[in-house]
Amino acid sequence: MDTSTTSLTLKLREFEFGDEDFQALRALVRDVTGISLSEQKRELVYGRLARRLRALNLRSFREYRELLSQDDGGELVQFCNAITTNLTAFFREPHHFDHLKQDVLGPLLHKPAAGRRLRIWSAGCSTGEEPYSIAMSVLEAVPDIERWDIRILATDLDSDVLEKARRGVYTAERLQTLSAERRERFFEPYHDAKEPSYQVRPELTRLLTVKQLNLMHPFPMKGPLDVVFCRNVVIYFDKDTQRELVARVSRLQRPGNLLFLGHSETLFKVSTDYTLIGRTIYRRS
């Protein structure tokens, strides 16, 4: 970027946000969460934190950095939440859910009762759209759910989004991308909200276990994990961290198990434990 555009951008901004601000905050994000933000995440950092600056009545990112350096932890949590919250949607990248139904759940239906165990992990579940989409796919594909042992583990670093995931309350607007059939079957009107809202039905919630988990920390769960949704998660880590994370996921999977990545992610230079079998769909070798 040349200097004329930089100064122009600075002038148009509500808060002063210089390169040293970005570099310092980026280093802080890395220290606290292990997430490595690329140079391209400048706008994301500004956009996510501008809300905090407004809430705190600050005028510049320099002031915000000073506040963080004297902080006893409260604002640091807000800071991490603001940076790591992912925008998400129901059935985002629908081909993954189609694959789950057709190639994982479908074949399982023909197995004897003893083989009806399935463990799915939504790593980076955010506000719950992904694990609930998985749960909807499961219920659509499996007619007699009570005779199965299916669990969906939903984890995220951010405690605020996990609370939303647990409640499963979404505005009608968020549900617009869902078919009327799905909305009828899996959601019920929720009246205790300002905007028209819906809550997921208990049959979906029953399949989920929602837990806070930092992917940099040891995993508490035991495998094997038949399917892992790890979408738009590794993109925030540097290659070494990605390698270590995928190696640990791989140890929780058995040959034939699946790993789904986000649309711009790849295991290239990250892991040789998996074979690409469809768009961002990897099978454990």
Add this chain to the structure above:
Amino acid sequence: MARILTVDDSAAMRQMVEVTLTSAGYDVAQACDGREALGIAETNTFDLVITDVNMPEMDGLTLVRELRGLASYRHTPLLVLTTEATAERKLEGREAGATGWIVKPFNPDKLLATVAKVLK
């Protein structure tokens, strides 16, 4: 060593290209269609992209056009590897911004020679 992205909706073809290229010491990444390839290319750097033409979601020539629109791929060699061999399609490929055109089934030695040439 050079990093190469190979794009094909056939797993067997991706595997053959990867084996050929890794045997010569290249680092090879795979993508199943143009859309996946574009996503990966935007967040990773490659010295060369080799793409099939007929693929679901996003075909190879659209991928070439999209890549040429990205600053980081304006000068990157982009090879097309396809069963199509008509002069019109080749011209279309050239206009889209492809560096070269290889017809399937490919001869491994010839593929390696072309790769070495465009990477120079």
